[in-house]
Amino acid sequence: MSKTVGIPKGLLYYDFYPMWKTFFEGVGAKVVVSQDTNKKILDEGVKNCVEDACLPVKTYVGHVINLKEKNVDYIFIPRIVSVERKKYLCSKFLGLPDFIKSLIGDLPPIIDIEINYYKNNDEFTQKEFIKVGRMFGKTEDQSLKAYFEATHQQKKFESLLKKGLTNLEALKVWEGKNLVKEESNYDLKIAVIAHPYDIMDEYISMGIIEKLKNMGAQVYTMEMLERDLILEGASMLSKEMFWNYERDILGAGLYFLKQKNVDGVIMVSAFGCGPNSMTEELLERIFKREKEVPFMLITIDEHSGEDGIMTRLEAFTDLLRFNKKAVMV
Amino acid sequence: MKITYPHMGSLNMILKTMFEGIGVEVIDPPPSTNKTLTLGVRNSHEFACLPFKINVGNFIEALDRGADTIIMLGGIGPCRFGYYGQVQREILKDLGYDFKMIIVDPPHGRLIDFLKELASHFPNVDGKTALKSFVFAVKKMIAADKLEKFLLKLRAHEDNPGVTTKIYEEYIKKLEKAQDGKEVDKIVSEAMKKIKENANVRRKIQLKVALVGEIYMLLEPFTNMDISKSLNELGVEVTKTEYLSDYLINSAFKLPQRMEFKKNARGYLERDIGGHGLNTVANTVKYAKLKYDGVIHILPFTCTPEIVAQGIIAKVSRDYNIPVMSLVYDENTGQAGYQTRLEAFVDLLYRKRLDVVV
Ligand code: SF4
Ligand code: SF4
Numbered sequence: 001m002s003k004t005v006g007i008p009k010g011l012l013y014y015d016f017y018p019m020w021k022t023f024f025e026g027v028g029a030k031v032v033v034s035q036d037t038n039k040k041i042l043d044e045g046v047k048n049c050v051e052d053a054c055l056p057v058k059t060y061v062g063h064v065i066n067l068k069e070k071n072v073d074y075i076f077i078p079r080i081v082s083v084e085r086k087k088y089l090c091s092k093f094l095g096l097p098d099f100i101k102s103l104i105g106d107l108p109p110i111i112d113i114e115i116n117y118y119k120n121n122d123e124f125t126q127k128e129f130i131k132v133g134r135m136f137g138k139t140e141d142q143s144l145k146a147y148f149e150a151t152h153q154q155k156k157f158e159s160l161l162k163k164g165l166t167n168l169e170a171l172k173v174w175e176g177k178n179l180v181k182e183e184s185n186y187d188l189k190i191a192v193i194a195h196p197y198d199i200m201d202e203y204i205s206m207g208i209i210e211k212l213k214n215m216g217a218q219v220y221t222m223e224m225l226e227r228d229l230i231l232e233g234a235s236m237l238s239k240e241m242f243w244n245y246e247r248d249i250l251g252a253g254l255y256f257l258k259q260k261n262v263d264g265v266i267m268v269s270a271f272g273c274g275p276n277s278m279t280e281e282l283l284e285r286i287f288k289r290e291k292e293v294p295f296m297l298i299t300i301d302e303h304s305g306e307d308g309i310m311t312r313l314e315a316f317t318d319l320l321r322f323n324k325k326a327v328m329v
Numbered sequence: 330m331k332i333t334y335p336h337m338g339s340l341n342m343i344l345k346t347m348f349e350g351i352g353v354e355v356i357d358p359p360p361s362t363n364k365t366l367t368l369g370v371r372n373s374h375e376f377a378c379l380p381f382k383i384n385v386g387n388f389i390e391a392l393d394r395g396a397d398t399i400i401m402l403g404g405i406g407p408c409r410f411g412y413y414g415q416v417q418r419e420i421l422k423d424l425g426y427d428f429k430m431i432i433v434d435p436p437h438g439r440l441i442d443f444l445k446e447l448a449s450h451f452p453n454v455d456g457k458t459a460l461k462s463f464v465f466a467v468k469k470m471i472a473a474d475k476l477e478k479f480l481l482k483l484r485a486h487e488d489n490p491g492v493t494t495k496i497y498e499e500y501i502k503k504l505e506k507a508q509d510g511k512e513v514d515k516i517v518s519e520a521m522k523k524i525k526e527n528a529n530v531r532r533k534i535q536l537k538v539a540l541v542g543e544i545y546m547l548l549e550p551f552t553n554m555d556i557s558k559s560l561n562e563l564g565v566e567v568t569k570t571e572y573l574s575d576y577l578i579n580s581a582f583k584l585p586q587r588m589e590f591k592k593n594a595r596g597y598l599e600r601d602i603g604g605h606g607l608n609t610v611a612n613t614v615k616y617a618k619l620k621y622d623g624v625i626h627i628l629p630f631t632c633t634p635e636i637v638a639q640g641i642i643a644k645v646s647r648d649y650n651i652p653v654m655s656l657v658y659d660e661n662t663g664q665a666g667y668q669t670r671l672e673a674f675v676d677l678l679y680r681k682r683l684d685v686v687v
Pocket of ligand 1: 054055056057090091092093195270272273274275276633
């Protein structure tokens with residue numbers, strides 16, 4: 001029987017699941033994903049994590065515990081150092097497997113390979129994946145083949161994003177599921193800028209994206225933007241950010257501000273997020289100075305209430321509609 | 330040009346000595362106080378880390394005193410410190426200040442590179458003079474750090490409470506004003522002698538605690554509410570694990586130092602994660618092995634590398650059976666509750682030793 005590998009549904013799951021799943025299946029493993037975030041998962045995460053950690057990391061801890069309870073043979077917790085040349089991820093990703101192993105006892109073996117494209121070559125990361133292949137009795141060639149198929153599937157997934165699907169939608173389509181047909185009578189365009197794990201997890205984000213859609217807003221995320229547009233936005237700053245995701249946040253925000261092709265921008269960040277404290281501060285100041293596009297910040301935490309978010313989203317969409325009318329008159 | 334910079338332990342002394350040595354006017358940021366903190370907090374993001382907020386407060390106070398140029402360190406990540414300056418500049422701009430900010434991006438993140446790069450912003454200064462004042466500044470810094478290490482041990486034994494701190498402060502001021510190397514040496518040995526004369530208390534159980542954590546928090550007594558002093562006053566000898574002079578010693582020393590961190594952290598944290606997270610884990614292991622009574626970990630709220638370290642050293646604590654306490658600082662860290670926690674921790678360490686004795 002093939003071995004099972006658990007993939008926690010948190011953090012970069014929303015960005016790299018197609019690649020990881022394809023690879024593991026390619027080397028003969030069976031992939032098990034933790035459940036969608038629910039109260040139990042979040043509570044377990046909060047209970048077992050460091051009190052002041054950010055919400056997404058706490059949630060991730062809950063997902064690891066969920067997989068442990070599912071008795072998988074391995075859990076995949078990669079050490080993601082860099083996914084782009086000369087760019088890093090936040091410190092929490094750099095130490096993630098070590099951190100998780102210290103927090104939770106009696107875990108099954110952790111696959112904690114290092115994903116690191118800082119030096120702009122695939123070679124390092126390939127070798128790491130070959131190591132994984134070896135754990136499943138695969139030769140270097142077999143693992144490489146799985147790796148290339150994985151990157152190919154990843155590209156397919158990413159091209160779905162560029163067609164305007166959110167990460168969640170793109171994951172569904174990639175897995176061959178149908179999307180619920182949307183009525184397209186949107187009268188507002190809103191960019192929601194955030195780490196995908198903050199807005200794609202419908203439980204911790206309290207379904208912000210769905211709520212906006214139901215309020216008649218077409219939603220744009222930064223993953224939908226082509227890379228050169230993000231870089232165009234980011235180039236308005238005197239120094240490029242060294243975290244690729246924060247660079248994307250800044251770049252997307254400034255791009256929308258410059259093009260004015262949306263009615264409003266919402267930035268969502270998680271309670272206790274260090275990197276976002278920098279990007280939020282900058283974006284909020286720049287948007288305020290320019291006064292061209294309305295901007296709103298939403299911080300999600302384990303206590304934020306659904307009502308509060310609803311009220312704020314309603315107020316924001318009302319404001320945008322009011323602005324639109326004012327322009328037309 | 331009137332230069333200022335944020336408070337950062339004895340780095341101030343270096344910068345001041347250097348700039349004055351090359352004839353540039355310096356406006357020292359006033360000592361950090363609660364007002365500084367309030368100014369910083371009011372103008373920074375809620376989740377900005379404490380050093381960021383205090384920097385902002387320092388800048389505002391120095392600009393109000395007439396500074397027009399800010400020197401700030403940069404960096405290439407992965408810790409947010411490397412982007413501090415970019416964000417702080419915008420905050421100060423929005424407050425209406427007119428100033429120039431020189432952000433020095435050292436290529437390898439080493440202090441020595443920082444100083445070299447800094448020199449390149451002052452092309453008119455003759456290299457020889459600059460080097461001379463730099464070397465002298467480093468000497469002062471090493472002296473100041475040496476004196477502090479001595480203080481943190483001996484103050485736990487002082488006969489008359491408060492006297493040691495007074496002596497120390499008096500001599501640090503003298504050190505700042507010292508004009509040459511000989512004078513520096515004299516000041517240090519005199520200070521040590523005086524401190525020693527007032528340190529005769531001996532106890533049956535002598536506790537030793539290592540302070541680990543985020544470097545800024547460790548370097549700045551205001552920010553950590555002078556935790557070393559509080560511990561010394563509870564009769565505890567303190568070893569602080571981060572000193573700037575340790576990072577200034579030439580690069581031949583850097584590599585073995587990093588290897589040592591990696592070696593000590595092995596099995597707990599397998600790589601550098603930005604900031605000083607790796608050092609925190611390595612030092613906790615190191616002092617656990619050295620049979621210290623306890624480790625206190627200090628970190629600012631939302632500090633990403635130290636939060637990772639916090640989770641990990643809790644495991645080190647269990648594995649080595651050494652009490653470890655993480656103290657998370659933010660602008661609301663109240664003196665009262667905080668002091669109680671320190672006392673409870675020290676109490677725990679005493680009881681642990683008593684159990685062993687009995
Ligand atoms: S970027 Fe923010 S939310 Fe993401 S892991 Fe780091 S601190 Fe947490
Ligand atoms: S190490 Fe921590 S406190 Fe220091 S700059 Fe980085 S995140 Fe902030």
